[in-house]
Amino acid sequence: EAGVTQSPTHLIKTRGQQATLRCSPISGHTSVYWYQQALGLGLQFLLWYDEGEERNRGNFPPRFSGRQFPNYSSELNVNALELEDSALYLCASSLAGVLDTQYFGPGTRLTVL
């Protein structure tokens, strides 16, 4: 069974640009989570989508947004990129919402120059 996949693996942008990151969950999983892992800051919760709707949001500005498609894949958009947005962005999926085990993808490394 395929795990969580993310694309691209690496993304290099300049300040002010927009970045789009993609995630495909494990087949049958309806919940998708996004986390930011910046150097020295651990994992910071960004967004949780379930059944196509945003269920919860972490303490991030509105320029971080996303959506979940009918096939449960998800997209994270970061507008007006800032240097401090440089981080590893991890996507996870779960079968039954936030109380269930989350399975993580390999991440997208975003570098903002």
Added chain:
Amino acid sequence: AQSVTQLGSHVSVSEGALVLLRCNYSSSVPPYLFWYVQYPNQGLQLLLKYTSAATLVKGINGFEAEFKKSETSFHLTKPSAHMSDAAEYFCAVSGPNTGNQFYFGTGTSLTVIP
């Protein structure tokens, strides 16, 4: 709000020695507790989880953790460290009182000395 505290951001052990990584949580209601491992340049992999069944939980790669309600702890142990155990380890909590959110600790980097 829920929180998870991992004591010791860096832990070094000799190969073959006991591994002990500490995790304490704050919750008035027993939560669900997880340990994840992250190898360099990879995502997180589930080691084990506690969901109110047996208090001693066995995971992959010889790791285990014990839920102690009186101490609000969920420490991760392995009797004998192997070089391949060198990685970043994260404790996480979720449950009815987490506001629909998964909370991760700040991580402990484990170094195994040959």
